[in-house]
Amino acid sequence: MRTRPTLTWTPTGVPAPRTTELDEVVRVLGRRGVVVLSGAGLSTESGIPDYRGTGGTLRQHSPMTYQEFVGSAESRRRYWARGHLGWAVVARARPNAGHRAVAALEAAGYVSGVITQNVDGLHQAAGATAVTELHGSLRRVVCLDCGRMSAREALDRRLRAANPHFHADATRLNPDGDVDLPERMVREFRLVACVACGSEALKPHVVFFGENVPRALVDQCYRMVDEAKAVLVLGSSLAVMSGLRFVRRAATAGKPVLIVNQGETRGDPLARARVDRPLGHALTELVARLGCALPEGVADPAAS
Known part of the structure; x- marks a missing residue:
């Protein structure tokens, strides 16, 4: 039986022209077996901001690092005070048309x-099942001393009971799930x-800035890329190696890299198409x- 040859592609190091057309993305996805690598840009339409986009919060907000968090009880108090209010916004977020x-x-x-x-967690809320959370999930909590995992909803109920009069305007959410608060409220x-x-x-249960993704999880993602025919990047600037390494892995293997994102990305020189x-x-x-x-229940944004 004749087998169809596998189509490979060698990146030139010169970014493909930016376009608004999806023709190449449609063609490559039509071969099936494509792995999606998604970033914060996919969730901004659900009201969750990103760090590095045009309105990215790194310009106004410095996220807490892992070293700060584990270094003192006061840092943890600061994170949970801000995160307690921010969680209400995250919990209300709903998948947008991109997730669906x-x-x-x-x-x-x-x-x-x-x-x-x-x-x-919006990919899963939209119905996707084969989702690997590279940086963990705000919907789970881990004890750093005994390793017990629990649901964020359960912790939220306990924090509300311990802080019944703790209220503030939490309309401006940071990407790591917290809000800015005055030190008086934190104390x-x-x-x-x-x-x-x-x-x-x-x-x-998320990977903070300055913290490493577990090696076993990285290896799992490498296997997904190795078994895929192409990688489709959605809403990521690929500014950090955490995601860029998978794009490099695909490109090195001669697999097409497709990027749909608003603005330039660090993976542009490796992309076959940039939308x-x-x-x-x-x-x-x-x-x-x-x-x-x-x-059903998701409106076509092009019609609005």
Whole structure:
């Protein structure tokens, strides 16, 4: 039996021209077996800001590092005071058309899996199942002393009970799930202890700045890239090696790299196609051209 040759591509080191057309993305996805690498730009249309986009908060906000968090109880108090109010905003966030489109592409077999740098859980809320959370999830909490894992909702209930009068305007969310607060309010905030061991060293189950992604998880993502036919980057600047390494892995193996993002990315020299468009509009068009449909209840943003 004759087998179809595998199409490979060698990056030139010169970025492909930026375009608003999806023709090359449609063609490559039509071969199926594509891994999605998603970043914060995919969730901005759900009201969760990014760090490095045009409105990125790194310009006004310095996120807490892992070293700060583990270094003192006061740093943990500061994080949880701000994160307690920010969680209400994260918990209300709903998947947008981009998340739903990725779920539809997975259900139809065009996407074999999703590696997400996001910690908001919106891919799963949209219906995607083969999701690997590279940086963890704000929806889980881990005790740094005994390792017990618990749901963020449970911790939120306990923090509300311990701080019944702790209220502030939490309309401006930071990407790491917290809000800015005056030190006076931080000092008044009461922490709660791990229900298993009594330690107050509770941490959201996410990778902080200055913290490493577990090696086993990195290897799992490498395997996903190795088994894929191409990588589709959605809403990531690829500014840090955490995500860029998977793009480099694919390009080194001669697999097409496709990028849909608003603005330039660090992976542009490795890309076969660079589409510069809002994610919701672009992915809605993509699923339509591939004969998929967004799940019910999600409006077509192009029609608004």
